[in-house]
Amino acid sequence: MRNSVYYSIVIIFIFIYSKSSIAQTSDLVKKLIKVEENQYFADRDSAYLDPYYGLKKLYYGNLRFAENKSIKPRQTDADLKNNELGQKPFATIIGCADSRVPNEIIFDQGVGDLFITRTAGQVMAQASYGTIEYGTEVLQTRLIVVLGHESCGAVQAAMKLPENPPGHVVTLINAIKPAALIAKNANLSEKETSDLAIRQNVIEQVSLLRGLEPVLSRRSEKGEVLIVGAVYNLHTGAVELIEETITSLPKYAVVKK
């Protein structure tokens, strides 16, 4: 009897610990983007005009998904077929090609809401840059989210620092390597090292986009586009908006009214 009580306590402790070690969007970020308690919806037109509001819309959509309250907006056959007049997405997502991270589903958004480019490890090169700039200049998307995810195979491959990756995979490995090295040098457990590399990879990609000449650097500096990072948790379904990529910008430290 005493043993079973003991084991129960240990199991509860492990459960609490494993839950608490899963990163979630911080209270500070929630305050900055004005997340409201018991709220699950944000207006689409406002999201298109204000990138902070767009971020809140993505937050609420992901909250619905994580809590099994998805509404699958604008996803009917009619919605798919009634787009001949063009598209007006409110956010650009730069995500991983991983088949377990379908962007519209995890953010509970619909047809025409998200402009998406996906590669393994969300590594970007010329064609991706052109796609993102098209989203900004032509579609006037004001919010850009770099979305990494837990258990990313591309990041895990880069962590092994392979000497001769096959074919063009070398492009992915080389792009992720700086983040992998930072994580490896942090002397953490295997899981923590992997999580740090994934997070660091996103932070570096956000930084790269903010400085990307000639379009994004200018628009980002003027505050015309908001470029932030996030990490999706495959276990909980929750997307963490990375605080460092939101509070690190003086121009964005105060949410515009």
Ligand SMILES: [Zn+2]
């Ligand atoms: Zn991945």
